[in-house]
Structure formats: structure tokens, C-alpha cells
Amino acid sequence: MIPVIRKKSAFRGLHLRENKFTASKPIEILPFPSKATVALQQSLGAPCKFIVERGNIVKTGQKIADSGNYVSAPIHSPVSGKIARITKLVNPSTSALMDAVIIESDGEDHWIEMEKKFDICNSGDYKKLKGIIDSLTDEVILALIRESGIVGLGGATFPTHVKLKPPPGKKIDIVILNGCECEPFITSDHRIMLEYGKQVLAGLYIISRILSPGEIYIAIEDNKRDAIEYISSLMEQMGFTDKYKVVSLPSRYPMGAEKSLIKTIVNRTVPMGGLPLDVGTVVNNVATAKAVYEAVIEGKPLVEKVVTVTGGFENPKNFLVRIGTPIIELIGLCGLREAKECRVIMGGPMMGNILVDTDFPVIKATNCILIMDGRESIEKNCINCGRCIRACPMNLMPLEYVRNVKKGNYGACRDYYIENCIECGSCAYVCPANIPIVGYIKTGKSMLPKK
Numbered sequence: 001m002i003p004v005i006r007k008k009s010a011f012r013g014l015h016l017r018e019n020k021f022t023a024s025k026p027i028e029i030l031p032f033p034s035k036a037t038v039a040l041q042q043s044l045g046a047p048c049k050f051i052v053e054r055g056n057i058v059k060t061g062q063k064i065a066d067s068g069n070y071v072s073a074p075i076h077s078p079v080s081g082k083i084a085r086i087t088k089l090v091n092p093s094t095s096a097l098m099d100a101v102i103i104e105s106d107g108e109d110h111w112i113e114m115e116k117k118f119d120i121c122n123s124g125d126y127k128k129l130k131g132i133i134d135s136l137t138d139e140v141i142l143a144l145i146r147e148s149g150i151v152g153l154g155g156a157t158f159p160t161h162v163k164l165k166p167p168p169g170k171k172i173d174i175v176i177l178n179g180c181e182c183e184p185f186i187t188s189d190h191r192i193m194l195e196y197g198k199q200v201l202a203g204l205y206i207i208s209r210i211l212s213p214g215e216i217y218i219a220i221e222d223n224k225r226d227a228i229e230y231i232s233s234l235m236e237q238m239g240f241t242d243k244y245k246v247v248s249l250p251s252r253y254p255m256g257a258e259k260s261l262i263k264t265i266v267n268r269t270v271p272m273g274g275l276p277l278d279v280g281t282v283v284n285n286v287a288t289a290k291a292v293y294e295a296v297i298e299g300k301p302l303v304e305k306v307v308t309v310t311g312g313f314e315n316p317k318n319f320l321v322r323i324g325t326p327i328i329e330l331i332g333l334c335g336l337r338e339a340k341e342c343r344v345i346m347g348g349p350m351m352g353n354i355l356v357d358t359d360f361p362v363i364k365a366t367n368c369i370l371i372m373d374g375r376e377s378i379e380k381n382c383i384n385c386g387r388c389i390r391a392c393p394m395n396l397m398p399l400e401y402v403r404n405v406k407k408g409n410y411g412a413c414r415d416y417y418i419e420n421c422i423e424c425g426s427c428a429y430v431c432p433a434n435i436p437i438v439g440y441i442k443t444g445k446s447m448l449p450k451k
């Protein structure tokens with residue numbers, strides 16, 4: 001087995017109760033839904049427009065929305081059937097209305113034609129797989145990734161083909177594969193590494209082929225020993241030993257945030273307002289690497305996600321589920337425990353968004369559905385204790401955002417680098433006055449005057 005590098009955390013961070021109840025639960029493949037609701041806004045970048053109309057017949061994997069802009073990712077039908085109607089949904093992260101299409105499944109799941117170049121489940125000929133990848137040009141790989149609608153699946157949803165093509169003059173010499181999954185409760189990435197490790201490593205090989213970095217790190221927190229061991233042994237089996245290294249990191253929140261990860265692994269500091277590529281680094285999540293493999297080698301668009309359904313359930317689980325599946329269907333499969341009041345959160349307890357409507361569907365960004373106790377804590381006045389400042393991994397001053405947003409001084413938030421906030425929620429977690437600081441930050445960001 002190849003050696004594992006151990007690193008100490010480069011930031012203070014929080015020790016959170018893990019509550020990873022589903023870590024040993026294998027991924028269950030859910031049947032496609034009878035009705036899929038596909039949201040139009042599923043990634044950062046230019047908004048897409050529907051290219052189908054009511055009454056159209058579509059196949060599974062068929063493109064149904066796109067934009068002429070390079071910085072965008074198309075959207076595909078997760079089922080075969082008929083476009084029943086166009087509707088509106090409330091976007092849980094922005095609370096704004098967005099368009100969506102409802103597709104009635106024909107019960108058949110007819111897929112578009114896909115060109116499978118290699119069968120990783122049934123062939124151990126990894127030399128052949130690398131040969132196939134090496135024979136493809138960068139343009140072909142990037143086009144396949146774009147056309148398949150691949151976006152950052154760690155939550156950022158930035159179009160992956162754009163991330164893999166740095167602007168002229170920016171050389172990437174370090175690639176990091178992010179398998180940290182530092183938020184409590186969520187285990188989807190953990191299970192992906194254990195059950196789709198080959199696809200993840202092949203996806204990483206594709207990413208590295210394009211960027212040609214000098215060093216490649218696979219970052220996993222030390223609370224996932226089985227994933228560290230499995231990925232290390234697979235790397236040897238697949239011949240990924242020269243510049244690929246597995247790094248075991250202390251389980252500390254938010255280790256999985258790109259900037260924390262880069263500082264911890266390669267001791268580079270992303271400048272205020274800057275991006276990882278400003279320090280020659282690109283970070284991709286393990287679920288994204290799997291999706292890149294499927295797009296490039298199997299011709300498969302992004303129409304399904306691994307989602308952890310956990311919290312107040314009798315039987316929390318991990319599912320492989322079609323995008324567009326109503327969240328209420330997932331909740332129904334895990335045996336909701338009786339509770340007077342509860343909150344449904346899409347995402348983890350630190351960075352997730354509260355869902356007001358459980359008919360809302362799984363989208364590309366969904367990695368967890370969490371049921372939490374619904375009691376609201378009462379917001380008190382700030383006592384200037386400074387705990388939020390000490391907890392912030394980005395060295396920001398969260399209390400200033402609260403102060404300035406309350407006064408309507410949105411411009412002043414920029415003076416305190418609000419755009420550098422990664423909305424990790426560490427400040428709100430430690431605040432003794434129960435101030436929902438991230439809510440103020442989101443408002444502050446949305447109200448920032450144009451530059």
C-alpha cells in the first residue's frame with residue numbers, strides 16, 4: 001500500500017459532533033420517480049433557458065435546458081416521458097422564484113444513446129483506460145464535461161469545464177481531490193469513495209490529464225479510515241502511484257473549504273477576494289470526479305446524485321437518486337420520527353438551507369436532506385465577545401456584517417471583505433447571543449452596491 005501523508009490543520013476550526021449515522025450504510029439505488037421536477041437554476045454562471053416545450057417527449061439524459069454562454073452548465077431530463085408543464089419553485093438558497101419543468105415519466109426509462117468507451121466495473125485493464133483518456137484532446141474532454149452538465153458537486157455548483165480551463169497566464173501546478181466531507185451528518189462523499197472509488201480515481205486522472213499539475217493530493221479526513229485505506233490500495237492497483245498522494249487530515253470544521261484545504265496541504269494562502277487558481281491550485285470534490293469519469297468515459301450526463309437522508313429518522317440512509325425526485329419521497333423512505341416541530345434542511349447543519357416546501361426536488365447541489373429539531377433560539381443583542389472572530393476560518397469580522405446590515409450600511413460590509421465569507425456558519429455556531437449571522441451575511445451580500 002502506498003504511504004499516507006498526515007498533516008496538521010493550518011487553522012483553528014471547530015470540533016463538531018459528527019453524527020455520521022449513515023457512514024456504514026451502503027448506497028441504495030432508488031427507482032426513477034413517476035414525476036420529476038427539474039429546476040432551471042442548478043449552477044453558478046449564466047442562467048439556462050428551456051429548449052423543450054409542454055407536450056414534448058424526452059428521453060432520460062436528453063438536454064432540456066442550456067445557455068449560449070460558456071460559463072454555464074446544461075440541464076438534462078432525469079426520466080423519459082412527457083413535458084407536462086412549466087412551473088415555479090422557491091430557490092431555497094436565495095428564496096427567489098425560479099422556473100422548473102415537470103416531466104411525467106412513461107415508466108420505461110428510455111435513455112439517450114451513450115458511447116461507453118470502457119467498462120470500469122468489469123475490466124481491470126487500467127492501462128487501457130489511461131490510454132483511452134490520454135488519446136482524447138483537451139478540447140474533446142472539456143466539451144464532454146460541459147455537454148454532460150457537470151458542476152462542482154461539493155456544493156459550489158460552478159461549471160467544471162470552466163474550472164478546468166484556467167485563464168491564460170494562470171498555471172496550475174497543484175490539484176487537490178476533496179474527500180473531506182467535514183459537515184456533520186453527511187456521508188454521501190464517504191460512501192462514494194468506498195463504492196465508486198475506481199470511478200473517482202479515473203475522474204481525477206482525467207482532471208490531472210487536462211491540468212498537468214506537478215503534484216496531486218487526495219484529501220480525506222481521518223474520521224474516514226476505511227476510505228483512506230481503500231483509496232490508497234486502489235491507487236496502487238490502478239497504477240496511480242508516482243505523483244498522486246493521499247493526505248490524512250484532522251477532522252476539523254471547515255476543513256473541506258477550498259481555502260482551508262489549500263493552506264493546510266500546501267501552505268498557500270488564497271488572497272482576499274482571490275480564487276484557488278491565483279495560487280496555482282484547483283480543488284475538485286470526489287462526487288465531481290465521479291461525474292467527470294461518467295461524462296468522459298461513459299457519455300453519461302449528470303442526472304443522478306448520491307444523497308444522505310438523516311437526522312430525525314428511524315432509518316437514515318444514503319441513496320443514489322435521480323435529480324428531480326421530490327424530497328418528500330426520500331423522507332417517506334426513512335421513517336420520520338415523531339416530532340412536534342421539525343425543520344427540513346437541504347445540506348448539512350452548518351451550511352444547509354431550510355426547505356419551506358418538501359415537494360422541492362433533488363437538484364445538482366443536493367448532498368443531504370436533514371431533519372432537525374424545529375425549536376428556534378431567540379436572537380439577543382451582540383455582547384462584543386469576539387467569539388465569532390476567533391472562530392472564522394477566513395479571518396473575517398462577522399459581527400461587523402451584523403452591525404452594518406442592521407443599519408442598512410451594505411457598502412461597509414465590502415470594507416470588511418464580506419465577499420470572502422464562505423458561509424461556513426462557524427461564527428453563528430459559537431455566538432452566545434444566538435445571532436443568525438449567516439442570514440445577515442447573505443442579506444449583506446445580496447444588497448452589496450455594484451462595483
Ligand code: SF4
Pocket residue numbers: 391392393394395396397398420421422423424425426427428437438441
Ligand atoms: S464570517 Fe463567513 S467564513 Fe467567517 S465564520 Fe462566519 S460564515 Fe464562516
Ligand code: SF4
Pocket residue numbers: 381382383384385386387388389398399402427430431432433434435
Ligand atoms: S459571537 Fe455573537 S455576541 Fe459575540 S461578538 Fe460575535 S456576534 Fe457578537
